[in-house]
Amino acid sequence: MSPLHRGVCFLLSYMLLSSSSSRAAVEPEGSSGGASSNSSDYFLYFAYGSNLLRERLVLRNPSATFFTVGYLQNYTLQFGYWSNSLQAIGWHGGVASIQQRGAEEVWGVVWRMRRDNLQTLDDQEGVQEGAYMPLEVNVTTAEGDTLCRTYKMNHFHPYLPSPPYKQVVCLGARQNGLPLDYIHKLEAVETNGYKGPSILDDIEGIGENRRE
Ligand SMILES: *[C@@H]1O[C@H](CO)[C@@H](O)[C@H](O)[C@H]1NC(C)=O
Ligand SMILES: *[C@@H]1O[C@H](CO)[C@@H](O)[C@H](O)[C@H]1NC(C)=O
Numbered sequence: 001m002s003p004l005h006r007g008v009c010f011l012l013s014y015m016l017l018s019s020s021s022s023r024a025a026v027e028p029e030g031s032s033g034g035a036s037s038n039s040s041d042y043f044l045y046f047a048y049g050s051n052l053l054r055e056r057l058v059l060r061n062p063s064a065t066f067f068t069v070g071y072l073q074n075y076t077l078q079f080g081y082w083s084n085s086l087q088a089i090g091w092h093g094g095v096a097s098i099q100q101r102g103a104e105e106v107w108g109v110v111w112r113m114r115r116d117n118l119q120t121l122d123d124q125e126g127v128q129e130g131a132y133m134p135l136e137v138n139v140t141t142a143e144g145d146t147l148c149r150t151y152k153m154n155h156f157h158p159y160l161p162s163p164p165y166k167q168v169v170c171l172g173a174r175q176n177g178l179p180l181d182y183i184h185k186l187e188a189v190e191t192n193g194y195k196g197p198s199i200l201d202d203i204e205g206i207g208e209n210r211r212e
Protein backbone atom coordinates (compact mmCIF):
# COMPACT_ATOMS: atom_id res chain seq x y z
CA MET A 1 0.00 0.00 0.00
CA SER A 2 1.41 3.38 -0.98
CA PRO A 3 1.64 6.16 1.59
CA LEU A 4 -1.05 8.02 -0.34
CA HIS A 5 -3.31 4.97 -0.23
CA ARG A 6 -2.76 4.56 3.46
CA GLY A 7 -3.54 8.20 4.01
CA VAL A 8 -6.82 7.91 2.12
CA CYS A 9 -7.78 4.76 4.01
CA PHE A 10 -7.02 6.44 7.29
CA LEU A 11 -9.04 9.47 6.36
CA LEU A 12 -11.99 7.33 5.24
CA SER A 13 -12.05 5.23 8.37
CA TYR A 14 -11.67 8.34 10.46
CA MET A 15 -14.66 9.90 8.73
CA LEU A 16 -16.72 6.73 9.12
CA LEU A 17 -15.82 6.38 12.75
CA SER A 18 -16.46 9.96 13.64
CA SER A 19 -19.77 10.11 11.83
CA SER A 20 -21.05 6.88 13.37
CA SER A 21 -19.92 7.82 16.84
CA SER A 22 -21.57 11.21 16.63
CA ARG A 23 -24.75 9.49 15.53
CA ALA A 24 -24.52 6.96 18.33
CA ALA A 25 -23.90 9.55 21.00
CA VAL A 26 -27.46 10.66 21.44
CA GLU A 27 -27.23 14.27 22.44
CA PRO A 28 -28.24 14.17 26.07
CA GLU A 29 -28.91 17.73 26.94
CA GLY A 30 -30.37 20.92 25.62
CA SER A 31 -27.82 23.64 26.00
CA SER A 32 -24.63 22.02 24.79
CA GLY A 33 -24.09 23.24 21.27
CA GLY A 34 -25.32 21.08 18.46
CA ALA A 35 -22.89 22.70 16.06
CA SER A 36 -21.31 19.35 15.27
CA SER A 37 -24.11 16.96 14.30
CA ASN A 38 -27.76 16.24 13.82
CA SER A 39 -27.89 14.12 16.95
CA SER A 40 -29.09 17.30 18.65
CA ASP A 41 -32.53 16.53 17.21
CA TYR A 42 -32.91 14.16 20.16
CA PHE A 43 -32.25 14.22 23.88
CA LEU A 44 -32.31 11.66 26.67
CA TYR A 45 -34.65 12.05 29.62
CA PHE A 46 -34.40 10.16 32.89
CA ALA A 47 -37.87 9.49 34.37
CA TYR A 48 -38.36 8.14 37.88
CA GLY A 49 -41.99 9.07 38.73
CA SER A 50 -45.24 8.88 36.78
CA ASN A 51 -43.30 9.23 33.52
CA LEU A 52 -41.98 5.72 34.08
CA LEU A 53 -45.25 4.68 32.46
CA ARG A 54 -45.09 5.03 28.71
CA GLU A 55 -48.81 5.78 28.28
CA ARG A 56 -48.56 8.62 30.78
CA LEU A 57 -45.45 10.16 29.21
CA VAL A 58 -46.72 10.05 25.62
CA LEU A 59 -49.97 11.83 26.54
CA ARG A 60 -47.99 15.04 26.14
CA ASN A 61 -44.65 13.87 24.74
CA PRO A 62 -45.48 11.58 21.82
CA SER A 63 -41.92 11.19 20.51
CA ALA A 64 -40.64 9.28 23.56
CA THR A 65 -39.13 5.87 22.88
CA PHE A 66 -37.54 3.51 25.37
CA PHE A 67 -33.75 3.80 25.45
CA THR A 68 -32.64 1.88 28.53
CA VAL A 69 -33.07 1.66 32.30
CA GLY A 70 -30.58 2.90 34.83
CA TYR A 71 -30.10 4.48 38.21
CA LEU A 72 -28.86 7.63 39.88
CA GLN A 73 -26.22 6.91 42.45
CA ASN A 74 -26.41 8.66 45.80
CA TYR A 75 -29.94 9.89 45.27
CA THR A 76 -33.15 8.98 47.05
CA LEU A 77 -36.77 9.07 45.87
CA GLN A 78 -39.20 11.30 47.74
CA PHE A 79 -42.88 12.20 47.48
CA GLY A 80 -44.15 15.67 48.18
CA TYR A 81 -45.35 18.96 46.79
CA TRP A 82 -43.79 22.29 45.96
CA SER A 83 -44.39 25.60 47.68
CA ASN A 84 -47.94 25.99 49.00
CA SER A 85 -49.65 24.48 46.04
CA LEU A 86 -50.82 20.97 46.75
CA GLN A 87 -53.94 22.07 44.81
CA ALA A 88 -51.91 22.45 41.65
CA ILE A 89 -51.14 18.77 41.55
CA GLY A 90 -53.62 16.79 39.47
CA TRP A 91 -52.71 13.68 41.40
CA HIS A 92 -54.33 14.52 44.77
CA GLY A 93 -51.23 13.73 46.74
CA GLY A 94 -47.49 14.01 46.78
CA VAL A 95 -45.54 13.43 43.58
CA ALA A 96 -42.03 12.13 43.07
CA SER A 97 -38.82 14.06 43.34
CA ILE A 98 -35.18 13.20 43.91
CA GLN A 99 -32.76 14.30 46.58
CA GLN A 100 -29.04 13.69 46.87
CA ARG A 101 -28.31 11.21 49.62
CA GLY A 102 -25.29 8.96 49.99
CA ALA A 103 -25.48 5.21 49.44
CA GLU A 104 -28.97 5.19 47.90
CA GLU A 105 -30.20 4.76 44.33
CA VAL A 106 -33.12 6.00 42.29
CA TRP A 107 -33.97 3.74 39.38
CA GLY A 108 -35.71 4.96 36.28
CA VAL A 109 -36.22 4.80 32.56
CA VAL A 110 -34.07 6.67 30.06
CA TRP A 111 -36.37 7.84 27.28
CA ARG A 112 -35.12 9.10 23.94
CA MET A 113 -37.15 12.08 22.83
CA ARG A 114 -37.26 14.46 19.93
CA ARG A 115 -36.09 17.92 20.80
CA ASP A 116 -39.51 19.37 20.01
CA ASN A 117 -40.78 17.57 23.10
CA LEU A 118 -38.33 19.38 25.37
CA GLN A 119 -40.86 22.18 25.74
CA THR A 120 -43.84 19.87 26.29
CA LEU A 121 -41.86 17.99 28.92
CA ASP A 122 -40.85 21.21 30.69
CA ASP A 123 -44.51 22.28 30.58
CA GLN A 124 -45.66 19.00 32.07
CA GLU A 125 -43.10 19.35 34.85
CA GLY A 126 -44.25 22.92 35.54
CA VAL A 127 -40.81 24.43 34.98
CA GLN A 128 -42.28 27.85 34.11
CA GLU A 129 -44.38 27.89 37.28
CA GLY A 130 -41.36 26.92 39.35
CA ALA A 131 -42.62 23.44 40.29
CA TYR A 132 -39.62 21.52 39.03
CA MET A 133 -36.21 22.54 37.78
CA PRO A 134 -34.42 20.69 35.02
CA LEU A 135 -30.96 19.32 35.70
CA GLU A 136 -28.41 17.12 34.02
CA VAL A 137 -27.53 13.88 35.73
CA ASN A 138 -25.21 10.94 35.17
CA VAL A 139 -27.35 7.84 34.92
CA THR A 140 -25.60 4.52 35.44
CA THR A 141 -26.82 2.08 32.79
CA ALA A 142 -25.72 -1.26 31.35
CA GLU A 143 -24.12 0.76 28.54
CA GLY A 144 -22.18 2.98 30.92
CA ASP A 145 -22.77 6.44 32.33
CA THR A 146 -25.31 8.39 30.31
CA LEU A 147 -25.95 12.09 30.68
CA CYS A 148 -29.67 12.76 30.85
CA ARG A 149 -32.06 15.56 31.52
CA THR A 150 -34.18 15.09 34.59
CA TYR A 151 -36.21 17.23 36.99
CA LYS A 152 -36.11 17.97 40.70
CA MET A 153 -38.88 19.59 42.69
CA ASN A 154 -38.40 23.12 44.04
CA HIS A 155 -39.38 23.97 47.64
CA PHE A 156 -40.02 20.34 48.47
CA HIS A 157 -42.57 19.52 51.22
CA PRO A 158 -42.93 15.83 52.04
CA TYR A 159 -46.42 14.41 51.46
CA LEU A 160 -47.78 10.93 50.78
CA PRO A 161 -48.71 10.06 47.19
CA SER A 162 -52.28 9.15 46.22
CA PRO A 163 -53.05 5.53 45.31
CA PRO A 164 -53.52 6.32 41.57
CA TYR A 165 -50.20 8.14 41.43
CA LYS A 166 -48.40 5.32 43.15
CA GLN A 167 -50.10 2.86 40.82
CA VAL A 168 -48.84 4.68 37.74
CA VAL A 169 -45.29 4.69 39.12
CA CYS A 170 -45.44 0.96 39.93
CA LEU A 171 -47.03 0.06 36.57
CA GLY A 172 -44.30 2.00 34.79
CA ALA A 173 -41.58 0.30 36.80
CA ARG A 174 -42.94 -3.13 35.84
CA GLN A 175 -43.64 -2.17 32.24
CA ASN A 176 -40.02 -1.22 31.67
CA GLY A 177 -38.36 -3.92 33.73
CA LEU A 178 -36.85 -2.06 36.67
CA PRO A 179 -35.20 -4.43 39.17
CA LEU A 180 -37.69 -6.40 41.28
CA ASP A 181 -36.16 -5.25 44.59
CA TYR A 182 -36.76 -1.68 43.57
CA ILE A 183 -40.33 -2.41 42.39
CA HIS A 184 -41.05 -3.99 45.76
CA LYS A 185 -39.77 -0.85 47.46
CA LEU A 186 -42.12 1.24 45.33
CA GLU A 187 -45.03 -1.06 46.07
CA ALA A 188 -44.37 -0.64 49.79
CA VAL A 189 -44.74 3.16 49.64
CA GLU A 190 -47.52 4.39 51.89
CA THR A 191 -50.36 6.39 50.28
CA ASN A 192 -52.81 9.01 51.49
CA GLY A 193 -55.83 6.80 50.66
CA TYR A 194 -57.37 9.24 48.15
CA LYS A 195 -60.22 7.59 46.22
CA GLY A 196 -61.57 10.14 43.72
CA PRO A 197 -60.86 10.75 40.04
CA SER A 198 -57.35 11.53 38.82
CA ILE A 199 -55.13 11.83 35.77
CA LEU A 200 -55.07 8.05 35.75
CA ASP A 201 -58.53 8.20 34.19
CA ASP A 202 -56.99 9.94 31.14
CA ILE A 203 -54.49 7.21 30.53
CA GLU A 204 -56.14 4.94 28.03
CA GLY A 205 -56.52 1.33 29.03
CA ILE A 206 -54.82 1.79 32.37
CA GLY A 207 -57.74 3.40 34.18
CA GLU A 208 -59.93 0.36 33.46
CA ASN A 209 -57.40 -2.08 34.89
CA ARG A 210 -57.58 -0.24 38.16
CA ARG A 211 -61.22 -1.12 38.66
CA GLU A 212 -61.03 -4.77 37.85
C1 LIG B 1 -21.52 8.17 45.98
O1 LIG B 1 -21.05 8.36 47.29
C2 LIG B 1 -19.91 7.59 47.60
C3 LIG B 1 -19.60 7.77 49.07
O2 LIG B 1 -19.60 9.13 49.42
C4 LIG B 1 -18.75 8.04 46.70
O3 LIG B 1 -17.62 7.26 46.96
C5 LIG B 1 -19.18 7.88 45.25
O4 LIG B 1 -18.16 8.37 44.40
C6 LIG B 1 -20.46 8.60 44.98
N1 LIG B 1 -20.90 8.34 43.60
C7 LIG B 1 -21.31 9.28 42.79
C8 LIG B 1 -21.67 8.84 41.42
O5 LIG B 1 -21.36 10.45 43.11
C1 LIG C 1 -20.59 12.37 34.80
O1 LIG C 1 -19.57 11.44 35.08
C2 LIG C 1 -18.36 11.72 34.45
C3 LIG C 1 -17.37 10.62 34.75
O2 LIG C 1 -17.94 9.54 35.37
C4 LIG C 1 -17.85 13.07 34.93
O3 LIG C 1 -16.65 13.39 34.26
C5 LIG C 1 -18.89 14.14 34.67
O4 LIG C 1 -18.46 15.37 35.22
C6 LIG C 1 -20.20 13.76 35.24
N1 LIG C 1 -21.19 14.75 34.84
C7 LIG C 1 -22.14 15.23 35.65
C8 LIG C 1 -23.09 16.19 35.07
O5 LIG C 1 -22.21 14.88 36.81
Ligand SMILES: CC(=O)N[C@H]1CO[C@H](CO)[C@@H](O)[C@@H]1O
Pocket residue numbers: 037038
Ligand atom coordinates in the same frame (compact mmCIF):
# COMPACT_ATOMS: atom_id res chain seq x y z
C1 LIG D 1 -32.32 16.62 9.29
C2 LIG D 1 -31.25 17.64 9.56
O1 LIG D 1 -31.35 18.45 10.45
N1 LIG D 1 -30.23 17.61 8.73
C3 LIG D 1 -29.10 18.49 8.88
C4 LIG D 1 -27.93 17.76 9.47
O2 LIG D 1 -26.78 18.59 9.51
C5 LIG D 1 -26.37 19.05 8.26
C6 LIG D 1 -25.07 19.81 8.43
O3 LIG D 1 -25.10 20.61 9.58
C7 LIG D 1 -27.48 19.91 7.66
O4 LIG D 1 -27.10 20.39 6.40
C8 LIG D 1 -28.72 19.09 7.54
O5 LIG D 1 -29.78 19.89 7.07
